[in-house]
Amino acid sequence: MFSTAFLDLPALQGASGTVTLPGSKSISNRVLLLSALCQGTTVVHDLLDSDDTRVMLAALRQLGCDVLVDGTTVTITGLGGCAWPREAIEFFMGNAGTAMRPLTAALAVQGGDFTLKGVPRMHERPIGDLVDALRELGCTIDYLGNEGYPPLRVRQPTLQLDKPIPVRGDVSSQFLTALLMALPLAAQDRAITIEVVGELISKPYIEITLNLLARYGIAVERQGWERFVIPAGSRYQSPGTIHVEADASSASYFIALGAIAAGDPSKGSQGKGIRIQGVGADSIQGDIRFMDAAAQMGAQITSGPNWLEINRGAWPLKGITLDCNHIPDAAMTLAVMALYADGPTTLRNIASWRVKETDRIAAMANESRKLGAIVEEGPDWITIHPLPAGQWQRASIHTYDDHRVAMCFSLAAFNPDQIPVRIEDPKCVAKTFPDYFEALFSVAHTAAANIPVICIDGPTASGKGTLASRVAAQLGYHYLDSGALYRVTAHAALQAGLTLEAADEAKIADLARQLPVRFEGEQVLLNNVDVTDAIRSEQGGMNASKVSVLPAVREALVALQHSFRRLPGLLADGRDMGTVIFPNAALKVFLTASAAKRAERRHKQLISKGFSANIESLRADLEARDARDMSRSASPLQPAQDALQLDNSSLSIEDSVAQVLDWWQGKSR
Numbered sequence: 001m002f003s004t005a006f007l008d009l010p011a012l013q014g015a016s017g018t019v020t021l022p023g024s025k026s027i028s029n030r031v032l033l034l035s036a037l038c039q040g041t042t043v044v045h046d047l048l049d050s051d052d053t054r055v056m057l058a059a060l061r062q063l064g065c066d067v068l069v070d071g072t073t074v075t076i077t078g079l080g081g082c083a084w085p086r087e088a089i090e091f092f093m094g095n096a097g098t099a100m101r102p103l104t105a106a107l108a109v110q111g112g113d114f115t116l117k118g119v120p121r122m123h124e125r126p127i128g129d130l131v132d133a134l135r136e137l138g139c140t141i142d143y144l145g146n147e148g149y150p151p152l153r154v155r156q157p158t159l160q161l162d163k164p165i166p167v168r169g170d171v172s173s174q175f176l177t178a179l180l181m182a183l184p185l186a187a188q189d190r191a192i193t194i195e196v197v198g199e200l201i202s203k204p205y206i207e208i209t210l211n212l213l214a215r216y217g218i219a220v221e222r223q224g225w226e227r228f229v230i231p232a233g234s235r236y237q238s239p240g241t242i243h244v245e246a247d248a249s250s251a252s253y254f255i256a257l258g259a260i261a262a263g264d265p266s267k268g269s270q271g272k273g274i275r276i277q278g279v280g281a282d283s284i285q286g287d288i289r290f291m292d293a294a295a296q297m298g299a300q301i302t303s304g305p306n307w308l309e310i311n312r313g314a315w316p317l318k319g320i321t322l323d324c325n326h327i328p329d330a331a332m333t334l335a336v337m338a339l340y341a342d343g344p345t346t347l348r349n350i351a352s353w354r355v356k357e358t359d360r361i362a363a364m365a366n367e368s369r370k371l372g373a374i375v376e377e378g379p380d381w382i383t384i385h386p387l388p389a390g391q392w393q394r395a396s397i398h399t400y401d402d403h404r405v406a407m408c409f410s411l412a413a414f415n416p417d418q419i420p421v422r423i424e425d426p427k428c429v430a431k432t433f434p435d436y437f438e439a440l441f442s443v444a445h446t447a448a449a450n451i452p453v454i455c456i457d458g459p460t461a462s463g464k465g466t467l468a469s470r471v472a473a474q475l476g477y478h479y480l481d482s483g484a485l486y487r488v489t490a491h492a493a494l495q496a497g498l499t500l501e502a503a504d505e506a507k508i509a510d511l512a513r514q515l516p517v518r519f520e521g522e523q524v525l526l527n528n529v530d531v532t533d534a535i536r537s538e539q540g541g542m543n544a545s546k547v548s549v550l551p552a553v554r555e556a557l558v559a560l561q562h563s564f565r566r567l568p569g570l571l572a573d574g575r576d577m578g579t580v581i582f583p584n585a586a587l588k589v590f591l592t593a594s595a596a597k598r599a600e601r602r603h604k605q606l607i608s609k610g611f612s613a614n615i616e617s618l619r620a621d622l623e624a625r626d627a628r629d630m631s632r633s634a635s636p637l638q639p640a641q642d643a644l645q646l647d648n649s650s651l652s653i654e655d656s657v658a659q660v661l662d663w664w665q666g667k668s669r
């Protein structure tokens, strides 16, 4: 997951390959609550691991449920038939609407002393219609802040279930879902009827609810979309095992990707289109109907059980006018596809966008305008005009703590003007798809020249490694410690019984060309053996310096170093990153510090790792190594002509990081 302040997406040129999507949020949280309310143990497979499901799992544990998490498999022993908690409990619901609404209803119907709170945005999301419906049937609920909004306090109810319970259906279908899941708890000796007031929106989500209720033993009788009857004697029963489908709303970004992005012709049939694993056209999720809308805009889609395959069809895409009431969440993705169309696209009947994680109509309009698009909006509609080549503008996309805004605008990186796109607060995708950007990068491609590289070269112990890895972490970039490659090469050569001299140059180069090296966090593995400590010693540095003098060895390591240039970008540290390996890097820093300072730092570092060391001999070693690195004929250590010099002798690490980021900001403007 990218937890950086922002993520700069380089201009992307195409996409192809397979993505496996995480489980559906709507199904996951319903299944969790139903498993908690029923009798018996349920094993849930392929559960989504996200902010929303974590909120729900935490709440269920607080209620006393036995919950066992093993990757994406969760085993829950339901509370059905057990003692319901009597003590006061305070629940923190974050910004998880799919947890807040149904849990409120279930708690209110069962009764107790419960407080439900959330983040500030949650306290701005209306819940009054659900509370009204619950009060109507005798639940005791108080508002602790503003009337009509969380936080709430729930007490013991005096249920009156003899007359139909009215619930508004035109604000959020989650209110009806909440009642449908809560009321079976009270239907032991009588049937309970719910009546929808107003036109029911988001019907497909109600279908998911009914479908899952049936799996848990509750056969709701539906009369049109106006009346729902929970039969007398209804009782939750565990289905034993249940699988969560991949999220159809998450699939929308990859369906759009297949429609927008050209394949990779260099890969032949392998390079064609996007395959989505985990959800197919027969999904029970309403948002799967997004595929029809995408097809209308030009996507070519084929499907089988649990998979979809998407290719670019019409190009440019075709502008459409569509009533999106049936696909409220996925429809946001159409708004970004619209930028690549041949005419305007109007999305109608989307009033619910205004009361989601953020006001999504305003968000989509504002951010599309930043890219240069012309957008019109009304209370329940939005029109997006295509953005032709030559008119795209560099933008920093604000994401409003809304996962869908972030995922939607990542698709703007395919713009014909090859302009990078900045996504602010990329970790907001964690709500439904924590590894969204990783999944995108696994199928997206672009010319190497589009992938930014920042080089940090300099002498031994100047602090390059620390600086480079910190800057990489701030930008969400990959990190290449090229010195480690020379250290590992020397280590492998010695292991193979070679000398580190010119006599063995060809043999060492052969080893280097196929170096079985892997980096895992701080660890360096050679042939799956951890060699971190062995290569990090002073002797390891000296040995590296010896093999690095040999031109054939340097040459042999070039391809490996280039392979680190992957989306979304690279921080490379070493001696010749800016001069030889990445001569076109956008930013080159040459880092120095006085020999005394460097010896002092290295001394501290070694002592902290438990090695004994002497400052004077360290300094002599450093100077000897620098002398060899600077005087060798192959790629000697020297600043690139266009490198910016940074002497960090009297700077803190934070200061140095800030300086490099500041230079980088200046370059990427």
Ligand code: C5P
Residues within 6 Å of the ligand: 460, 461, 482, 483, 484, 486, 487, 541, 544, 545, 546, 548, 573, 574, 575, 576, 577, 625, 629
């Ligand atoms: O940076 P580090 O101390 O790990 O590098 C070990 C040695 O590897 C250096 O002293 C240098 O001789 C060699 N090296 C190099 N070119 C690089 C990185 C390291 O020659 N890009």
